[in-house]
Amino acid sequence: MKLMWKDKNITGYTTSVTWTGSAKQAARSVVFNVAYSPNDKEVKVLNIKLGDKIVFYPGYPDDTKTKFVGMVTGRDSKSEAGELSYTARDGMMHLLRTSGTYKFVNKTPEKITSLVCKDVKVKTGNLAKTKIPIQKIFFQERSYYEIIMAAYTKAYRKNKKQYIAQMNRDKLEVIEKGKIIPDFYIRQGERITDSSYSENIDNMVNRVYIYNSSNQKIGSISNSKWEDKFGIFQNAISVDSGSGTQEAKAELHGVDKTASLTMIGDCRCVSGLGVIIEDSRTGLKGKFWIENDSHQWSGGIYTTTLELAFKNIMDKQEEDEEQNTESSSSETDTSNALNDVLNQARSWIGISGSTNEATQYFGWNGVAWCCIFQWSVFNKSGHGDLFMGGGKTASCINVTQWYQARGKFGKTPKVGALVVYGPDGGSHIGIVESVSGSGINDYVSIEGNTSGAAGGLAARKQCGNRRADVYGFCYIDYPAVVTTATNTPIVTGTSVSIPDSVPQTGIIKDYTSYTYFYSRWNSRSMQRKVADLWATKGKTGRNGIASIDSYYLVAVRPKFGSVGDTICVVLESGARFNCIIADEKGDDAKNEWGHPYNGKISIVEFEGIGSTSTNLCSAINLGPWAGKKVTTIINGGRYKGL
Numbered sequence: 001m002k003l004m005w006k007d008k009n010i011t012g013y014t015t016s017v018t019w020t021g022s023a024k025q026a027a028r029s030v031v032f033n034v035a036y037s038p039n040d041k042e043v044k045v046l047n048i049k050l051g052d053k054i055v056f057y058p059g060y061p062d063d064t065k066t067k068f069v070g071m072v073t074g075r076d077s078k079s080e081a082g083e084l085s086y087t088a089r090d091g092m093m094h095l096l097r098t099s100g101t102y103k104f105v106n107k108t109p110e111k112i113t114s115l116v117c118k119d120v121k122v123k124t125g126n127l128a129k130t131k132i133p134i135q136k137i138f139f140q141e142r143s144y145y146e147i148i149m150a151a152y153t154k155a156y157r158k159n160k161k162q163y164i165a166q167m168n169r170d171k172l173e174v175i176e177k178g179k180i181i182p183d184f185y186i187r188q189g190e191r192i193t194d195s196s197y198s199e200n201i202d203n204m205v206n207r208v209y210i211y212n213s214s215n216q217k218i219g220s221i222s223n224s225k226w227e228d229k230f231g232i233f234q235n236a237i238s239v240d241s242g243s244g245t246q247e248a249k250a251e252l253h254g255v256d257k258t259a260s261l262t263m264i265g266d267c268r269c270v271s272g273l274g275v276i277i278e279d280s281r282t283g284l285k286g287k288f289w290i291e292n293d294s295h296q297w298s299g300g301i302y303t304t305t306l307e308l309a310f311k312n313i314m315d316k317q318e319e320d321e322e323q324n325t326e327s328s329s330s331e332t333d334t335s336n337a338l339n340d341v342l343n344q345a346r347s348w349i350g351i352s353g354s355t356n357e358a359t360q361y362f363g364w365n366g367v368a369w370c371c372i373f374q375w376s377v378f379n380k381s382g383h384g385d386l387f388m389g390g391g392k393t394a395s396c397i398n399v400t401q402w403y404q405a406r407g408k409f410g411k412t413p414k415v416g417a418l419v420v421y422g423p424d425g426g427s428h429i430g431i432v433e434s435v436s437g438s439g440i441n442d443y444v445s446i447e448g449n450t451s452g453a454a455g456g457l458a459a460r461k462q463c464g465n466r467r468a469d470v471y472g473f474c475y476i477d478y479p480a481v482v483t484t485a486t487n488t489p490i491v492t493g494t495s496v497s498i499p500d501s502v503p504q505t506g507i508i509k510d511y512t513s514y515t516y517f518y519s520r521w522n523s524r525s526m527q528r529k530v531a532d533l534w535a536t537k538g539k540t541g542r543n544g545i546a547s548i549d550s551y552y553l554v555a556v557r558p559k560f561g562s563v564g565d566t567i568c569v570v571l572e573s574g575a576r577f578n579c580i581i582a583d584e585k586g587d588d589a590k591n592e593w594g595h596p597y598n599g600k601i602s603i604v605e606f607e608g609i610g611s612t613s614t615n616l617c618s619a620i621n622l623g624p625w626a627g628k629k630v631t632t633i634i635n636g637g638r639y640k641g642l
Helices: 092-096 109-119 144-159 224-230 245-251 336-347 357-362 370-380 396-405 526-536
Strands: 002-005 014-022 029-035 053-057 068-078 083-090 099-107 123-127 134-143 163-168 171-176 180-187 192-200 207-211 217-222 234-238 256-264 274-279 284-298 301-309 331-333 418-421 428-435 443-447 459-462 470-474 481-483 494-497 511-513 545-548 551-556 565-571 576-584 595-597 600-602 605-608 630-638
Touching: 029 068, 053 083, 083 092, 092 144, 092 163, 099 109, 099 144, 109 123, 109 134, 109 144, 109 171, 134 144, 144 163, 144 171, 144 245, 207 245, 217 245, 234 245, 256 284, 274 301, 336 370, 336 428, 336 443, 357 370, 370 396, 370 428, 396 418, 396 428, 396 470, 526 545, 526 576, 551 565
Parallel strands: 123 171, 180 274, 207 234, 511 605, 551 576
Antiparallel strands: 002 053, 014 029, 014 284, 029 083, 053 068, 068 083, 099 134, 163 171, 192 256, 207 217, 256 301, 274 284, 284 301, 331 481, 418 428, 418 470, 428 443, 443 459, 494 630, 545 551, 545 605, 551 605, 565 576, 565 630, 595 600
């Protein structure tokens, strides 16, 4: 073993050196301790500073080969031990802690890796050749490491080869994960000094939903035996083409069996590689994959500790959803799922006590229920699959670790993300309702059990009421909602066609001021419930029409549905738009289809954003809808937020 600092050999000054790596954390580190006694003239003081270069030669079986090049990132003083402890990390930290926005078209993963590394000035070495061009891939403020692994994940979906990114000296390399170390065996009685074995289902995935590039569900794959025994643990993937069946099968994941052992040191054993083990005490025999490795030199003794996996698993990353900013007939709106979840959370603001709507829904009363609240919100809204992939837990730290393991964790607040507090995110949890900036405290959240005790309260919090222990945010992949003139409408269900014999006005300026009427309905009516929901949303609108999320508010005859129902209005031009029935046209309409207007029938009456002093409104932009007849109205049932 040899440790170099600024081209100086400081091995003789160290009391211990630990060299570690993980298949899940990517960056490797070297921690070394040096004797420190400023009052003892016999002990040389090394003036090692943050940012200094460190080069490490692990030694056996190759005493001359450099394994680590990094820089000092931390310094700790241990006065009682008379030591200074330094931490150095390799160049991977620049890829992990630097973010960028990219869009690549017809580029292979190896080409994408080369391009992004060039931008961040990280050298590249051997990059696994996939020769698989990616049609299109988009990233929005993602770490460079995530960009690289997401590109190689695309290749994995095609060729089933697992990949791992790692630094070799000062160069990034991407290699096939799990290659067995040649001519190397770990046997009990020869190398092993200690060993253990365990099992868990923390990473189980037994059901996978498949979505196409338009975010439409096209299929699913599941393991019924695992579902029956353990319950549902769900994930989702998207594919550019094909059925996605093979890709989904690759996502299924059963019981994790792990083992650890300590052995006589050997620097060939590093995370991402495979080893052959024969250990009669634990029954470990066959091929295993190194998940974590720790090499320690202390007192002249070199030992290696390995954490092993029974299955070779790649650190898979997914690309981001590209938002359409061009002006066209298409509209991209906030996810219906996101709105459903937030609306459910809002509806439970004010519940309290150790037994309440959320704890009863979860099936666990009388305990601290902040995480129970979030699980119940997602599942009650109909989107339980978005919370930990369909998993169920009352533990904040379980949630944090689940999203961290999948690269879905960061320090920037996003609407719909889960905010976690305390050490390692294990103390408290909420859901982000709104964001005012990119700072870690720039958010408003909805949280359960806010007092910290079993009898707490569900409440809206301004940055957790200015808590100082925000740990970070778990990012949830809400499916996007896209409405176009040619795509299948979002709202599906029972269709009612308007006969040609109905003399229509087409879409006209037949609307009232929702701003005037919204507070005037009976408090127990469905009209008032819709109006109150609109008010909680900030009385928003599009094109001058009152709207809730991606739905316009309208009035129609009972023939098309009841107040609170969602409908899709299809026009003769092929255009279609989604609505919520906010009011119904009464018997004064005197026609089953709509309201008489200048000798014709008006099918749809918009609720416009107008004055509080008059019931009329004229500031609506109908655009290409103006004058177009309604051909069909599709009823999709009650809006989930009502």
